[in-house]
Amino acid sequence: APAIRLEDYQPPAYRIGTVDLRVELAPSETIVRAVLSITRQDGTHPGTPLELDGDDLALVSLTIDGRVPGQDEFNAAPDRLELFTPPAESFELELVTRLDPDANTKLMGLYRSSGTYCTQCEAEGFRRITYFLDRPDVLSVYTTRLEAEKDACPVLLANGNLIEEGPLGDSGRHFAVWHDPHPKPAYLFALVAGDLARVPARFSTQSGNEIALNIYVEHGKEDRCAWAMDSLIRSMRWDEEVFGLEYDLDVFNIVAVSDFNMGAMENKGLNIFNDKYVLADPETATDQDFANIEAVIAHEYFHNWTGNRITCRDWFQLCLKEGLTVFRDQEFSSDMRSRAVKRIADVRLLKSHQFPEDAGPLAHPVRPRTYHEINNFYTATVYEKGAEVVRMLKTLIGDDAFKAGLDLYFERHDGDATTIEAFLACFSEAASTNLDQFSRWYEQAGTPVVTAETDYDEGSKTFTVSLSQEIPPVPGQKNSKPAVIPLRFGLIGANGNDLDTGAPEGTRLQGDVLILNKAHQKITFDNIESRPVLSLLRGFSAPVRLNQSLSQDELVFLAAKDSDPFNRWQAVQTLLMKDLVRLTGETRQGNRAAPSSDTIAVIGNVLTDASLDEALRAQALVLPSEADIAQEIGKNVDPDAVYEARQQLRKAIAGAHGAEFQSIAKSAMPNGPFSPDAASAGKRALANRALSFVAVSELAGAAETIWERFAAAYNMTDRISALTLLVHDHLAKEEEALATYLKRHESNSLAMDKWFMTQATAPGAETLAKVRALKTHPLYDAGNPNRVRSLLQSFATGNPTQFARGDGAGFELVAESVLEIDRRNPQVASRLLTSFRSWRALDPQRSALAETALLRVSSFENLSRDSRDIVDRTLQ
Numbered sequence: 001a002p003a004i005r006l007e008d009y010q011p012p013a014y015r016i017g018t019v020d021l022r023v024e025l026a027p028s029e030t031i032v033r034a035v036l037s038i039t040r041q042d043g044t045h046p047g048t049p050l051e052l053d054g055d056d057l058a059l060v061s062l063t064i065d066g067r068v069p070g071q072d073e074f075n076a077a078p079d080r081l082e083l084f085t086p087p088a089e090s091f092e093l094e095l096v097t098r099l100d101p102d103a104n105t106k107l108m109g110l111y112r113s114s115g116t117y118c119t120q121c122e123a124e125g126f127r128r129i130t131y132f133l134d135r136p137d138v139l140s141v142y143t144t145r146l147e148a149e150k151d152a153c154p155v156l157l158a159n160g161n162l163i164e165e166g167p168l169g170d171s172g173r174h175f176a177v178w179h180d181p182h183p184k185p186a187y188l189f190a191l192v193a194g195d196l197a198r199v200p201a202r203f204s205t206q207s208g209n210e211i212a213l214n215i216y217v218e219h220g221k222e223d224r225c226a227w228a229m230d231s232l233i234r235s236m237r238w239d240e241e242v243f244g245l246e247y248d249l250d251v252f253n254i255v256a257v258s259d260f261n262m263g264a265m266e267n268k269g270l271n272i273f274n275d276k277y278v279l280a281d282p283e284t285a286t287d288q289d290f291a292n293i294e295a296v297i298a299h300e301y302f303h304n305w306t307g308n309r310i311t312c313r314d315w316f317q318l319c320l321k322e323g324l325t326v327f328r329d330q331e332f333s334s335d336m337r338s339r340a341v342k343r344i345a346d347v348r349l350l351k352s353h354q355f356p357e358d359a360g361p362l363a364h365p366v367r368p369r370t371y372h373e374i375n376n377f378y379t380a381t382v383y384e385k386g387a388e389v390v391r392m393l394k395t396l397i398g399d400d401a402f403k404a405g406l407d408l409y410f411e412r413h414d415g416d417a418t419t420i421e422a423f424l425a426c427f428s429e430a431a432s433t434n435l436d437q438f439s440r441w442y443e444q445a446g447t448p449v450v451t452a453e454t455d456y457d458e459g460s461k462t463f464t465v466s467l468s469q470e471i472p473p474v475p476g477q478k479n480s481k482p483a484v485i486p487l488r489f490g491l492i493g494a495n496g497n498d499l500d501t502g503a504p505e506g507t508r509l510q511g512d513v514l515i516l517n518k519a520h521q522k523i524t525f526d527n528i529e530s531r532p533v534l535s536l537l538r539g540f541s542a543p544v545r546l547n548q549s550l551s552q553d554e555l556v557f558l559a560a561k562d563s564d565p566f567n568r569w570q571a572v573q574t575l576l577m578k579d580l581v582r583l584t585g586e587t588r589q590g591n592r593a594a595p596s597s598d599t600i601a602v603i604g605n606v607l608t609d610a611s612l613d614e615a616l617r618a619q620a621l622v623l624p625s626e627a628d629i630a631q632e633i634g635k636n637v638d639p640d641a642v643y644e645a646r647q648q649l650r651k652a653i654a655g656a657h658g659a660e661f662q663s664i665a666k667s668a669m670p671n672g673p674f675s676p677d678a679a680s681a682g683k684r685a686l687a688n689r690a691l692s693f694v695a696v697s698e699l700a701g702a703a704e705t706i707w708e709r710f711a712a713a714y715n716m717t718d719r720i721s722a723l724t725l726l727v728h729d730h731l732a733k734e735e736e737a738l739a740t741y742l743k744r745h746e747s748n749s750l751a752m753d754k755w756f757m758t759q760a761t762a763p764g765a766e767t768l769a770k771v772r773a774l775k776t777h778p779l780y781d782a783g784n785p786n787r788v789r790s791l792l793q794s795f796a797t798g799n800p801t802q803f804a805r806g807d808g809a810g811f812e813l814v815a816e817s818v819l820e821i822d823r824r825n826p827q828v829a830s831r832l833l834t835s836f837r838s839w840r841a842l843d844p845q846r847s848a849l850a851e852t853a854l855l856r857v858s859s860f861e862n863l864s865r866d867s868r869d870i871v872d873r874t875l876q
């Protein structure tokens with residue numbers, strides 16, 4: 001199939017004003033009757049053929065204004081319905097289609113998850129329900145009538161407000177009619193029917209509207225919804241307070257299902273969630289799960305304005321709603337928790353997921369220009385880099401202009417399906433500034449590398465910063481143009497205080513932000529009495545790789561003194577990374593080298609610095625991951641050497657500070673009943689981080705300590721931390737711990753995902769056979785995306801030495817699994833396939849083995865469009 005291109009965009013020839021659906025639900029034969037009111041657009045020639053999208057559809061019948069058309073008037077295929085000469089005036093098209101929800105293993109369109117009927121329509125799932133103009137710039141008012149057996153499906157839900165319900169005679173069936181007054185694109189359509197429990201709450205908006213809130217879950221899971229509901233209420237309040245945005249229907253429903261391709265979906269008034277992002281209690285959810293639920297609930301709720309009220313003109317504009325909404329959920333979490341800790345966590349995620357994407361064969365701009373399969377563009381680049389671009393915009397134009405620009409956007413575009421250009425125009429107007437150069441962030445792929453050098457002149461008392469920027473070549477983009485890069489900075493004097501520098505001549509400087517907008521720039525600060533240390537990219541003010549020539553002493557200084565918590569953390573990480581890269585090289589040469597004493601000392605300072613809260617200290621104690629180190633090395637990577645070097649550093653740190661770690665592992669642990677709040681979570685994070693060093697220390701009884709922590713754990717955070725250490729460090733009672741965990745949690749699917757994941761990510765040659773065996777475990781379910789991800793995705797992305805084994809068996813396992821899953825669920829398969837994206841950075845032997853595995857996938861003729869697209873791009 002030819003690629004779809006942004007430059008080919010044409011407005012639709014017809015619009016669909018209203019959609020009336022009647023859905024008669026049955027497991028393998030659901031009948032959908034859709035009545036579409038269709039109008040020719042001004043400018044469309046009368047008689048222009050109407051082409052509706054379909055995907056795997058079976059048409060039962062159709063009428064045009066009540067008349068059955070002749071065979072020569074239309075053509076119906078599974079993927080398309082064409083009316084050759086539609087009426088020139090508005091007309092009603094009635095379509096009847098027959099669906100088989102039980103046979104729908106793609107989990108797109110209408111399917112069943114544990115007996116519950118549900119839908120997923122983003123991006124192009126509605127066309128699996130009925131023929132439609134399935135594109136986001138066709139906005140319609142939906143009325144949905146559901147009919148189902150009352151016993152099997154007492155709950156009937158769709159978008160909008162409930163307007164009617166009742167029994168269908170004495171057939172044992174009943175119906176409900178939902179009406180959504182807000183015109184919306186088809187991707188926001190949803191319905192749910194099943195036997196579900198309801199957890200209710202209420203919310204009154206700032207203008208006094210009473211909203212009924214409900215979370216629907218499988219019976220027996222009601223008491224695991226409290227945190228999600230609390231998060232929803234806080235999100236609604238926060239969006240009013242911070243953005244002035246209020247909810248706009250009488251009811252807001254959330255449904256949790258166990259089989260779901262994505263994290264969650266923002267369907268108007270009826271969000272459908274992967275239950276992983278709803279269900280939580282201390283026994284089965286970690287602090288990270290609680291934080292994720294808070295963020296995802298907020299994210300989907302915030303879409304009501306940024307995505308639903310204002311939607312995308314076409315799928316190239318996906319970042320218009322996703323980048324902005326991620327930015328909004330990150331701000332929300334920062335306000336709910338520690339801003340610095342949240343920033344560090346977000347940047348870690350960006351660097352570990354988005355940077356490698358942007359540096360490999362799957363690199364694409366935040367707003368792509370072309371695609372074969374849109375499902376493959378729900379990426380870290382569109383989401384996370386998209387959020388960074390919004391954050392930079394705010395930094396560049398300032399808080400007030402940013403607020404004014406957003407207000408203008410909501411006022412001007414409410415009800416629109418719009419574009420990045422229209423979005424940027426609002427900020428350009430509000431700030432009276434030209435954003436043409438800034439818009440390159442949406443156009444150019446690749447992570448800019450910013451190089452910074454400094455020079456102090458004793459005689460003239462000047463400090464000069466020389467900056468340059470460059471984007472390394474990425475597929476389809478050899479040359480790039482300079483971007484506008486806001487660099488938050490400080491010049492730190494010997495006493496640790498920031499100097500008051502004033503604006504140096506001839507540069508753009510806004511407060512403490514340097515604007516780098518040329519390929520090369522020199523900035524000179526006058527009246528600087530002695531050589532300062534430059535703290536650059538504070539708060540990670542731009543998504544760039546910073547290449548700054550800091551001496552070891554300067555890094556140690558920043559790690560101790562920088563007033564910016566992010567850069568303090570960064571300095572610690574940079575010291576660790578320098579050591580890790582050096583140790584990896586030495587290991588590879590067969591040399592024994594020791595970590596630098598600076599690194600060990602800096603970690604000691606962090607450990608005992610009471611001015612840092614626990615969560616920050618825990619973050620500073622997380623060593624760069626094997627994947628981070630591989631990324632830093634960049635080419636000819638040997639994952640075994642990386643692993644060895646990292647273990648060596650971990651052991652050296654543990655050896656030097658064992659006693660402190662042991663004491664912190666005890667003292668930092670909060671007492672009393674579990675609370676998921678950020679402060680308690682930070683304490684647990686620090687205690688468990690300390691424990692991870694105890695595990696590899698030579699201290700007497702270390703392994704017993706970990707086992708005891710596992711056995712005594714009264715919440716999932718502590719239990720899974722200890723289990724991971726027992727399994728990953730192959731400590732005594734590893735198998736006993738796994739068996740104990742299995743027994744305790746076997747009936748809880750989300751907790752069991754962690755059990756599969758812990759084993760799949762264990763280093764050591766035996767893991768491969770274990771993962772193969774786990775694929776046949778009674779609790780393994782190839783139809784459940786969470787379970788597939790917990791075993792196979794986590795093996796491929798979280799176990800570098802075993803995925804990239806020197807004998808190629810890890811690649812083979814993943815390639816063969818991709819082919820198995822692809823038949824059933826292309827989205828899950830193609831996502832798994834992206835784990836090969838950095839294959840060219842491996843050493844020649846390993847990259848040849850990866851290529852063989854990729855070619856094997858590629859040679860499979862019946863590959864889905866999703867997987868075909870990924871494999872072709874990965875190999876190109």
Ligand code: DPP
Binds near residue numbers: 262263264299
């Ligand atoms: N459900 C996905 C999200 O919220 C796609 N919209 O990001």
Ligand code: ZN
Binds near residue numbers: 299325
């Ligand atoms: Zn989203």
